[in-house]
Amino acid sequence: MFAYPTVRTSFIFLAIALAGLLVADIAITTANPWQDLGRLFWGVVTPNFFSTEGLLTALLRTVAFAFVGVALGSVCGFALSLVYRFLPVRMFCAFIRSIHELFWALIFLQFFGFHPLTGVLAIAIPYAGIFAKVYSEIFEESDPEPSRLLPPGTRSIPAFLYTKIPDCWVQLRTYTAYRLECGMRSSAILGFVGLPTLGFYLESSFSQGLYSDAGAMLVLFYILIATMPLWVRPKLLPAYVLAAPFFLGDGMPIIWGNVKRFFTEDIVPAPIRNGEGLVGLSEWMGDVWINEALPGIWNTVVLTQIALVATGILSLLAFPLISRHFGGPVRRTSGHILLVIARSTPEYILAYILLQLWGPSMLPAVVALALHNGGIIGHLIGRQTNTIQLRPDAPTGLSRYSWELVPRVYRSFLAFLFYRWEIIMRETAILGILGIYTLGFYVDSAIQNIRFDRAMVLILITALLNIGVDALGRYIRRKLALKTMPTC
Amino acid sequence: MSEFDFHGLTASFEGQRVIGPLSFQVSEGEHIALVGKSGAGKSTLIKVIYERLQQQASLIPQGLGLVNALPVFHNVFIGQLDQHPTWYNTLTLLRPFSKDKKAVKALLDELSISEKLWIPAAALSGGQRQRVAIARALYRQAPILLADEPISALDGPMAHTALTLLTGRFNTSIVALHDVEMALAYCDRIIGIQDGQIALDEPAANLVASDIASIY
Numbered sequence: 001m002f003a004y005p006t007v008r009t010s011f012i013f014l015a016i017a018l019a020g021l022l023v024a025d026i027a028i029t030t031a032n033p034w035q036d037l038g039r040l041f042w043g044v045v046t047p048n049f050f051s052t053e054g055l056l057t058a059l060l061r062t063v064a065f066a067f068v069g070v071a072l073g074s075v076c077g078f079a080l081s082l083v084y085r086f087l088p089v090r091m092f093c094a095f096i097r098s099i100h101e102l103f104w105a106l107i108f109l110q111f112f113g114f115h116p117l118t119g120v121l122a123i124a125i126p127y128a129g130i131f132a133k134v135y136s137e138i139f140e141e142s143d144p145e146p147s148r149l150l151p152p153g154t155r156s157i158p159a160f161l162y163t164k165i166p167d168c169w170v171q172l173r174t175y176t177a178y179r180l181e182c183g184m185r186s187s188a189i190l191g192f193v194g195l196p197t198l199g200f201y202l203e204s205s206f207s208q209g210l211y212s213d214a215g216a217m218l219v220l221f222y223i224l225i226a227t228m229p230l231w232v233r234p235k236l237l238p239a240y241v242l243a244a245p246f247f248l249g250d251g252m253p254i255i256w257g258n259v260k261r262f263f264t265e266d267i268v269p270a271p272i273r274n275g276e277g278l279v280g281l282s283e284w285m286g287d288v289w290i291n292e293a294l295p296g297i298w299n300t301v302v303l304t305q306i307a308l309v310a311t312g313i314l315s316l317l318a319f320p321l322i323s324r325h326f327g328g329p330v331r332r333t334s335g336h337i338l339l340v341i342a343r344s345t346p347e348y349i350l351a352y353i354l355l356q357l358w359g360p361s362m363l364p365a366v367v368a369l370a371l372h373n374g375g376i377i378g379h380l381i382g383r384q385t386n387t388i389q390l391r392p393d394a395p396t397g398l399s400r401y402s403w404e405l406v407p408r409v410y411r412s413f414l415a416f417l418f419y420r421w422e423i424i425m426r427e428t429a430i431l432g433i434l435g436i437y438t439l440g441f442y443v444d445s446a447i448q449n450i451r452f453d454r455a456m457v458l459i460l461i462t463a464l465l466n467i468g469v470d471a472l473g474r475y476i477r478r479k480l481a482l483k484t485m486p487t488c
Numbered sequence: 489m490s491e492f493d494f495h496g497l498t499a500s501f502e503g504q505r506v507i508g509p510l511s512f513q514v515s516e517g518e519h520i521a522l523v524g525k526s527g528a529g530k531s532t533l534i535k536v537i538y539e540r541l542q543q544q545a546s547l548i549p550q551g552l553g554l555v556n557a558l559p560v561f562h563n564v565f566i567g568q569l570d571q572h573p574t575w576y577n578t579l580t581l582l583r584p585f586s587k588d589k590k591a592v593k594a595l596l597d598e599l600s601i602s603e604k605l606w607i608p609a610a611a612l613s614g615g616q617r618q619r620v621a622i623a624r625a626l627y628r629q630a631p632i633l634l635a636d637e638p639i640s641a642l643d644g645p646m647a648h649t650a651l652t653l654l655t656g657r658f659n660t661s662i663v664a665l666h667d668v669e670m671a672l673a674y675c676d677r678i679i680g681i682q683d684g685q686i687a688l689d690e691p692a693a694n695l696v697a698s699d700i701a702s703i704y
Contacts, residue, residue: 145553146566151628152543153570158577162566166557 006414006480010312017309020302025437026366029359036357043211047219051210054201059220060247062197065116065190066183067244069123073183074176076124077131082160084136097129098422098466100430101186102348103440103459105193106447111262113255116248119195123186127179134175142167173234181228185346188221192348192433196249202349206356218345225344266452273453288454292446293461296432296439300465303362303438304425307369311424312417314374315381318342319409320401322382325390339382342375351431360435368431369424377416381409415482422470429462439465491515492632492660494540499532499684507532507684514632514662519655521671521692522664524681525704530664533681534636537662541632546625546658548635552617554624556610560601563609563620564592567628595623598653600646614641622650626657633661639670668697 001007030036049055083089105122112118146163165172191199198217205213232240265273271280320326321335347368354364385405394404432440439462446455477483492514499507507529514520522530531550538547546567547553554563562581565588569577580588589605596602599619604612609620618641625633633654639647647667651674655661665671671678672692680688680703687703 143553143555145549145551146555148543149547149549149553149566149624150543151567151570151630155569155574155577157574158569158572161578161581162558162562162569163555166555166562169557 006410009476009480010414013305013312014309017306020306024302024306024362026363027359027361028363029361030357033358039211040215040353040357043213043215044218045215046212047216048210048212049216049220051213051216055213055217055220057249058191058196058198058201058217059224061195061249062184062187062191062221063224064244064247065119065123065195065197066180066187067240068120068248069187070127070176070180070183071241071244072120072124073127074131074179076128078135080128080132081135081139084132089132093129093132094467094470095129095463097126097133098426098463098470099126099459100426100462101126102189102193102430102433103443103462105190105195106443106455107459109193110266110447110452111259113258114194114252115254116251117254118251119187119190119197120248122190123183127183127186131176131179135172138168138171138175139164177228177232180232181225181344184221184225184228185344189346189348192352196251199349203352206353218349222341222344226340262452266450267456269453269457270451285457288457292442292454292458293439295437296429296442296458297461297465299362299436300425300429300432300438300462303365303431303436304421304428304469306362307366307373307424307428308417308421310366310370311373311377311420312413314370315377315413315417316406318374318378319382319385320405322379323385323405325385325388325400325405335382339375339379342371343379345372347372347427348430348434351436352434355434355436362436365428365431365434365436365438369427373420373424377413377420380416381413384409384412411480411482414480415477418473418477418482421473422466425469426466429465492541494537497533497536497540499529499536501532505684507536510684510686512679512686512689514660516660518660518677519675520662520677520679521675522662522679522681523666523668523671523700523703524687526666528681528703529684530681531636532684534634534662534664538634541634544630545632545634546628546630548621548625548633548638550636550640552621554609554617554620557608559606559608560596560604560612560620560623561589561592561606564595564623564627567624567626592623592627595626599623599650615643615646618642619646619650622654626653629657631660633658633663635661635663637664637666640666668700671700672697 002011080089080093084093101122104125105118108118108121112121142164146167147159150159150163188198191197191201192203194200198221202214202217205211205217269281269284271277271284274280318335318339322332322339324332327335350368350371351365354368358364385408388405388408390400390404394400429439432438432442433444435441439458443455443458443462446452446458494514495511496509497507497511498505498509510533522533524530534547534549538545555566558566561584565580565584572580576585579585593602593605596605596619599622601616601619601623604616604620609617612620618638622638625635625638635654638654639650642650647670651663651670654663655674661675663671663675665675672695676692678688678690678692678695678700679686680700682688682703688700690699
């Protein structure tokens with residue numbers, strides 16, 4: 001079995017994760033973790049939709065921020081995708097998408113304050129980078145023959161409109177719709193840093209112990225995501241996009257003095273601001289590096305590797321839930337519902353809830369990341385097994401699982417997993433804001449202490465780490481000859 | 489009389505020479521059939537000639553090169569994108585002008601496929617797709633036609649109609665054909681390709697079908 005490179009790679013990653021478990025901080029520190037979990041479930045079962053009128057407003061704002069942010073991101077991403085072949089553009093896009101929405105929000109909060117622009121840009125900027133990459137990949141895969149046949153004097157705009165757009169239209173639309181769903185999740189969690197979306201109300205209900213209020217928000221959020229195919233219709237889309245900016249709320253006015261101060265003073269490294277010269281700067285950098293960046297990177301990497309393998313194991317366990325090769329319609333329907341809930345809950349919200357229940361350690365983060373990402377990959381793999389035709393006398397039960405199905409889907413499973421590696425790392429870093437010692441923790445504390453210069457350096461380091469893992473993931477996928485179309 | 493002078497045409501695939509070097513002249517008004525067994529290099533030769541002409545030809549490649557998501561009308565109209573300003577082309581994509589509709593429909597009428605005017609190319613059968621590609625080549629009105637097996641999916645009468653149209657509307661043409669009878673009937677010069685070289689180059693009037701059999 002170890003002759004297969006895919007199996008060898010899997011075991012190497014498994015070993016790394018097990019070694020990570022030895023050094024990781026995994027614990028349940030609260031007194032009554034199961035009692036709280038029970039209360040939360042009770043809250044979800046007995047949702048209270050009428051406690052505050054704020055709930056519907058929060059839902060509306062969540063949708064509005066998602067629409068404006070994703071629309072702006074897709075327009076900018078489309079423009080960037082047309083010039084994506086130029087290296088500086090590619091680097092720029094890789095950079096903006098390697099910084100998580102919440103980090104962008106934290107940055108904009110410092111100078112735009114609680115203005116709607118903060119939330120819109122926090123979604124639009126990283127999404128533009130992702131759209132640029134995926135759109136350009138879609139264009140690259142289109143049929144080149146029709147453009148070869150055009151009469152020579154054809155201008156580039158009609159050529160593009162006639163040969164590329166129609167050929168790619170369905171894929172562009174599907175991917176953009178999928179991203180809109182992601183945008184809803186991003187928009188919801190922006191509430192955790194104070195924007196008026198679902199996360200804000202979820203956090204306040206939770207901190208007051210109002211589990212039924214929190215449950216109502218979660219239930220509404222699932223309904224919102226699950227019914228998207230019904231209310232997001234191509235014909236209605238222009239109306240939504242035009243109306244959305246009017247439902248962002250007023251927030252607070254922008255104080256332009258803050259904007260200027262942020263760029264000319266706040267983010268300038270302290271030693272330069274104080275005129276301490278290069279010696280001061282290198283001491284300062286050394287301090288940031290040893291006391292914040294290194295521990296942050298270490299914890300982020302350890303947590304990412306554990307979460308990656310946990311995601312993999314969970315996906316392999318979860319896909320039979322929706323595979324038509326096992327069980328009856330009742331099992332499959334409940335499996336579908338389970339996986340929909342797992343993948344439509346943002347990992348940040350999952351981690352937040354689990355952290356409230358179990359207390360601060362890496363455990364809630366690992367479980368949250370594994371549940372969310374395992375739900376996504378399990379869904380994709382399960383759907384793939386439904387296209388497999390088994391011979392009539394194929395074994396059943398565990399033998400069918402391990403001899404017939406897993407070997408057939410293992411390569412695409414690995415492809416999805418390595419594709420999500422970078423996404424898991426980006427999320428891991430951000431979960432630090434909740435109090436786990438990953439890079440986000442150090443960024444958040446630097447901001448709390450009004451040391452924006454440090455925060456910016458740490459965000460840059462996080463971005464570089466993400467770019468590095470993305471490159472490594474692509475290298476491994478190429479080495480193992482794994483191919484996948486982008487899914488998230 | 490102007491001439492197309494093709495000199496030293498070559499093509500390689502993975503380091504292996506598959507075409508030429510070969511040279512020949514084409515006078516204006518000539519209709520040439522490229523014949524030869526499959527794999528002899530006819531398609532490659534057509535491609536090389538198209539590149540040599542810097543795309544100044546109406547081309548019907550074997551893959552047809554239709555934009556599957558676009559209706560038949562736009563797949564034909566695409567042949568004259570260079571004739572109109574950008575705004576005109578963009579508007580046509582949304583709502584075609586009636587004079588273009590009339591022109592394209594007339595052309596499709598001759599190929600008995602005008603009832604498919606607004607059907608996406610993806611929904612057409614192989615023979616219908618081939619007729620759309622023929623209509624596009626005709627609509628483009630380039631000085632020379634290059635076609636790679638343009639009638640391979642058409643039935644008898646339609647194959648005759650198509651070849652009559654193509655050789656009638658284009659002053660000069662180079663058409664790869666595996667059907668020797670059709671080649672002799674519609675072209676006035678036969679070039680036989682064997683292993684990437686010209687094995688035969690004669691006026692059609694001097695040949696009968698059995699003369700060509702030797703290169704197959």
